[in-house]
Amino acid sequence: MRGRSFWYNYKIIVLSLNLAYIRIVSESIPTIKEIAKRLNVSVSTVSRALSDHPRISAKTKEAVKELAKALNYEPNSKAIFFKQKKSYVIGVIVPHIYEDFFSKGISGIEDTALENGYTILFGQSHDRIEKERQVVDAMKNQRVDGLIISLSKETNKSDHLKTLDAYNIPVVYFDRVPSLANVNKVYCNLFEGTVDMIEWLFKQDRKRIAFINGPNAIIASKERLDGYIEGISRRKLKVDMQMVEQTDFSEEGTHKAVARLLGLKKPPDAIISFNDYVHMDAVKYALKEHVKINEDILFASYANISVNKHTAYPPVVSIDQFPYSQGEAAMKMLMDILQNKSDEDTATKAFQHKEIPVALVYNS
Amino acid sequence: MRGRSFWYNYKIIVLSLNLAYIRIVSESIPTIKEIAKRLNVSVSTVSRALSDHPRISAKTKEAVKELAKALNYEPNSKAIFFKQKKSYVIGVIVPHIYEDFFSKGISGIEDTALENGYTILFGQSHDRIEKERQVVDAMKNQRVDGLIISLSKETNKSDHLKTLDAYNIPVVYFDRVPSLANVNKVYCNLFEGTVDMIEWLFKQDRKRIAFINGPNAIIASKERLDGYIEGISRRKLKVDMQMVEQTDFSEEGTHKAVARLLGLKKPPDAIISFNDYVHMDAVKYALKEHVKINEDILFASYANISVNKHTAYPPVVSIDQFPYSQGEAAMKMLMDILQNKSDEDTATKAFQHKEIPVALVYNS
DNA sequence: GGTTACAGGGCAATCGTTTGCACCGGGTTT
DNA sequence: AAACCCGGTGCAAACGATTGCCCTGTAACC
Structure with a gap:
């Protein structure tokens, strides 16, 4: 016999009248129904009481709440x-969490989500489009309310995210964003930052500035390259x-890149790496070649991990x-979209873009 | 007018009879009901057809599936x-994801989860019990099927996890586990590893081995200390x-610890840190004091990030x-528990403990 | 006194899916 | 011929909560 049965409780109440005993603990998960039964009111009353209906x-409210x-x-x-x-769950997909950048981004997302009563469903693409697809599917099946995604390095088109439209799941791209205009996205403008970095390197009297970029598919690669070209x-x-x-x-891959750069007739006197992880690998190889790091060659990078x-x-x-x-901004954008979703029809939908400023950080 | 309306579809079919046109695309999310309507069968038939009911x-099956x-x-x-x-969602809570250890652990958990058709709901406690409580609550509200948790450094009793029992949500503790026997857990036995490490340090001719431990609340601190004492x-x-x-x-906190150790009349000739992050901070301070790292004092640590x-x-x-x-093992344990949940009653429930062996890794 | 007004609360539909049971027609068994 | 069986399918309840609408009783109004 389960504790949830009204008659069971009733019997207990009757049997122990003079003890004014009410069986409070229940073996099963309490529901509105059970509260209603015990209080002898209808479920609708309980529901309304709990949500402070006028x-x-x-x-009654007090009794119910108690x-x-x-x-x-x-x-x-x-x-x-x-x-x-509605599920109050937001899907978050990143290439890797072990990267400092993404783990901090997720923290920003998660903290903001929690403040707004949302929880996050989490997945990694491991930088592979196949895995990304799989995770997106899982999120769709879970009917997340929205999705924040940082694309894998293999992802150049986001068809697999189109199916989310049918399920009315808004997507906010984060950092590794597509170059399309008809998407919501939060990203850094690396163009300006790169230009500034090159300026600074010139001031350090460097003339031959090399650049180890990432895969073409990533828009961030293009931005960096554009900045590089502009800077030079x-x-x-x-x-x-x-x-x-x-x-x-x-x-x-990074080693090969460094090897070729060092092998040039006129080798570089500065090397900018795609990010700090690439930088570490680049340094590792350069050391083997007896390069004096940050003397013979100045090393610069992105991310500041x-x-x-x-x-x-x-x-x-x-x-x-x-x-x-960036994580905070992405989540806020998503919250905003979620709130205004019903207002506007998909036709008039305006897409949000947000650019986060970057900053040069010097390690002396 | 929505595409889901039977009559709307019907009209279209009638209107375009000679085209044998059937409106396939639907603006709304397709449901079993809609399939049933279009095929003129009952929802139960559709449901059964989709699940290959004998x-x-x-x-009929073919038509439905098509x-x-x-x-x-x-x-x-x-x-x-x-x-x-059932939700096919597993909650995972760790102190921080930025730590190499946890991000790798999560990868193990996530990969295993995906293989088994589960998705993970994710939360960080930021090593604070308050936040941990909040996240556990969110997971409970989401009715996760199970929970894998690595306790915050502040968590010495796990009362807030007791409420999960009432919701019949099994918990597997991971790495930062309670010392209780009546829980499921996966962890490393750091005792043996620590003893080995001390042996090794003795062989390097170190006599005064110091130890920077973590908070007492963490069982891993006790294990390390016991190993230390045994080793000495x-x-x-x-x-x-x-x-x-x-x-x-x-x-x-780490700096203070190092300061006191270096200030001893007979300072140590080896320092073991709680983990590699503590190690980095310890080194940072030691450098300020002009200690020759790994010469005057050998530095040892845990985690191998x-x-x-x-x-x-x-x-x-x-x-x-x-x-x-460890992550893989935790998820597998949880899968196992989930599968056998109905078999056994809570009374006879046996708790699983799994110990993962560790390994010394030398950086030369 | 009769009507209105409103506070307070209950009924029942609903969301999409599963599932125990009923049903129905035709063939087989005694 | 009555009783059974069985493949194939539909009916309806159930899961827990929300919500539009209806009902009841009492007080205030003309």
Whole structure:
């Protein structure tokens, strides 16, 4: 016999009248129904009482709330979500969490989500489009209310995210965003930052600035490259594409890139890496070649990860992209979209873009 | 007018009879109901057809499946979860994801979860019990099927997790586990590893081995300390508690600990830190005091984080706790519990403990 | 006194899916 | 011929909560 049965409770109450005993603890998960039974009111009354509906008297409200508390009642979100077609869950997909950048971004997202009563469903694409697809599907099946995603390095078109439209799940792209205009996105403008970085390197009297870029599919690669070209051009110098390399982020890919750069007749006197992880691999290889790090060649980079403070050869300058703020901004944007979703029809839907400023950080 | 209306579709069909046109695309999310309408069968038939119920004829099954595919039908998990009281979502709570250890652990958990058709709901406690409580609550409200948690450093009793029992949500503790026997847990035995590490340090001719431990609340602190004491004792030496310090993981806390150790009349010639992050802070302070790292004092640690390979002063030895494997093991344990949940009553419930072996890793 | 007004609360439909049971027609068994 | 069986399908309840609408009793009004 389960504790939830009214008659069981009733018997107990009757049997122990003079003890004024009420069976409070229940073996099963408390529901609105049970509260209603025990209080001898209807479920609608309980529901309304709990949500402070004006039609319910203060007395009833109090009684309901009291019992709800005593029973440790918590609304079954699944039922509510089901009914309201809302889940208060946001999907978040990033390439990797082990990267300082993304873990900080997620923290920003998560903190903001929690403030707004949302929880996050989490997945990694491991930088592979196949995995990304799989995770997106899982999120769709879970009917997340919205999705924040940082695309994998393999993702150049986002068809698999189109299916989310049919399910009316808004998407906010984060950092690794598509170049399309008809999407919501939060990102850094690395163009300006890159130009500034190059300016600074010129001031350090560096003339041959090399650049190890990421895969073409990533828009951030293009931004960096554009900034690089602009930066060099501003000094009225000709851009030498020999000085531009690429890595697929693997250690080997980066090593090859560095090897070619060091092998040039006129090797670089500065190397900008796609990010601090690429930088570490680049330094590792350069050391093997007996390069004096940050003397023979100045190393610069992007991301400004925390561990730079502890590494043997941090970049002399790294562009901080403020991932936590980006995460916050992405979540806020999503909240905003979610709130105004019903207002506007999809036809008139306006897409939001938000650019987060970057900052040069120097390690002396 | 919405595409889901039967009459709307009907009209279209009638109007375009000779085109044999069937309106396939639907503006709204397809449901079983809609399939049923279009095929003129009952919802139960559709439901059974989709799940290959033996009582449904092959013909019907085929028709249903075909239309389902054409409509891009995907079952509404929320409804199913609601009905079946299963969500195929696992909650995962860790102190921080920025720590290499936890991010790898999560990867192990996530990969295993995905293989088993589960998705993970994710939260960080930021090492604060208040936040932990909040996140646990959110997970409970989401009715996760199970929870994997690595306790915050402030958590010495897990009362807030007791409420999960009432909701029949099994919990597997991960790495930062309580010392109780009546819980499911996956952890490393750091005792043996610590003893080995001390042995090794003795072989390097170190006699005064100091130890910067973590907060007492964490069982891992006790294990480390026990190992330390055992290791020292095996050499028939007296354990000098002056050589044992503590940190709350803050940079300042670690600095204070190092300061006191260096200030001893007989300062240590080796320092073991609670983990590689504490190690980095310890080194930072020691450098200020002009200690020659890994010469005057050998530094040892736990975790073997990836970035050790790139840091200026990695520990000479670090104990790898194989977080990915731990994550995998935790998820597998949870899967196992979930599958056998109905079999056994809570009374006879047996708790699972799994110990993951560690390994010493040397940085030369 | 009769009507209105309103406070307070109950009924029942609803969300999408599953599932025990009823039903129905035709063939098989005693 | 009555009783059974069985493949194939439909009916309806159930999961937990929300909500539009209806009902009842009492007080205030003309």
